[in-house]
Amino acid sequence: MTGEELGRIVVEPPGPRSRELMKRLRAVESSNITFSSDEFPVFFDRGAGANLIDVDGNTYVDLTAAFGVASTGHSNPAVVEAVASQAQSLLHGIGDVHPNEVKVALAEKLCALAPGDGAKRVILSSTGAEAVESAIKTAALATGKPGVLCFTGAYHGLTYGALEVTDRDFFRAPFQRQLGNFATRVPYAYCYRCPLELTYPSCETACLSYVEEAMDGPAGDSIGAVIVEPIQGRGGDVDAPDDWLLDLREICDRRKLLLIADEVYSGFGRTGRWFACEHSGVVPDLLCVGKGMASGFPISACIGRAEVMDAWPASAGEAIHTSTFLGHPTGCAAALASIAQIESLGLVERAATMGAQLEAMLKEAAEEVGPAIGHVRGRGLMWGVELVKDDEQPDGDSAARVVTHALRCGVVVLAGGPASNVLSLSPPLVITREQLEFGVDAIMDALA
Ligand SMILES: Cc1ncc(COP(=O)(O)O)c(C=O)c1O
Secondary structure, eight states: SSSSOOOOOOSSSSOHHHHHHHHHHHHHSSSSTTOOTTTTTOOOEEEEEEEEEEESSSSSEEHHHHHOOTTTTTTHHHHHHHHHHHHHHHHHHBBBBBBOHHHHHHHHHHHHHEEEESSSEEEEEHHHHHHEEEEHHHHHHHOOOOOEETTTTTOSSSSSSHHHOOOOHHGGGGGGGSSOEEEEEEEEOGGGGTOOOOOOOTTGGGGGHHHHHHHHSTTTTGEEEEESSSESTTSSSSSEEEEEEEEEEEHHHHEEEOEEOTTTTTTTTSSSSSSSSGGTTTSEEEEEGGGGGGGSSSOEEEEEEEHHOOOOOOSSOOOOOOOOOTHHHHHHHHHHHHHHHHHHTHHHHHHHHHHHHHHHHHHHHHHHHHHTTEEEETTTTEEEEEEEEETTBBOOOHHHHHHHHHHHTTOOOOOEEEEEOOEEEEEOOOOOOHHHHHHHHHHHHHHH
């Protein structure tokens, strides 16, 4: 399998083997995890490049990279080789007691890649949510203030610290009484549904007045940091204007707030820059990364300015913030190999070039489809296609139909956003033009 193939359906998905596996899974997995219906899900067996193959032999073009994870392609051979070789010599170490050399190399690399001059420091972890926990704890230590300003539509993960700054009642309501109550939430720069009903750029980023008001309000004195996704991923691929982020940085500087950029989704080339904040030239104080960093191995990091990160006390034998798999050698090797692939294959530039082609395809599709596509937005290879009803209300049913139809055409696409009405496109950065066309055609076909 080259990874550059188009979709090919040999049995209507989900085929018999997928159905059989789902039956078995339903009996043993918590019912909350895997959604299943007559049309969903398929079980994947293999992957390469931008292709996935299911257990019934169907080949798909993957427009998701599994939520942006498979950045250098599914089972990228260089990453697989690095994992195999590291696993053979030392699969797991004692990361925070007796470290390993690959951890040193990865920490050095992350400090060198993160935007901004000057010394930096890293806290490694396994998931995106943990990287956010590291950032929130760091901010509390560095500022002496527990409060964090966050945004509507934000998704920062579902562990309790991260959930506190994640928006959406769906995730929060069942656990509200166990949350820390340190978050203050204000509207994000969601220009398509502007909270002030203004139009960019003539609005002059007026929605930042919400941030100023929150800081002048009762919680203001306890707020030490702002956490923001430069492009909201799970929130529906909402891209804030560059000058909004720049102006937010200015507010943080003026009010002595730390700026945490959560680039768990948008980092490592996804948007046509190493990190999405580079589009505006904003340098965050703390940067959270994960997902595409290792192309599929669970590893994440919080990288920060040394002056901020040095708020952590020196370890006196027991670290106050760590985890069993921190600095996992196999994960570090995977991340180093993945970063090396991004560099050697020029995937950051490729994301920008292919992204421009995808933008043209999506905008042409929007013209043809008409008002059912309310908004097309994104950067690089991170795009959202917002589907709406005649009255411009979110059309989640239509998005669900597209997802199912596309699967039957051999294309994997997901619906995101609070109303699940945004087709979310974040393919592997190695995807070809033909594969993108194939994917967009399937979406168009579903919408026709
Ligand atoms: C921006 C952002 N932050 C954090 C997370 C949480 O990452 P994880 O699911 O690995 O905990 C996600 C996951 O989608 C994300 O998109």
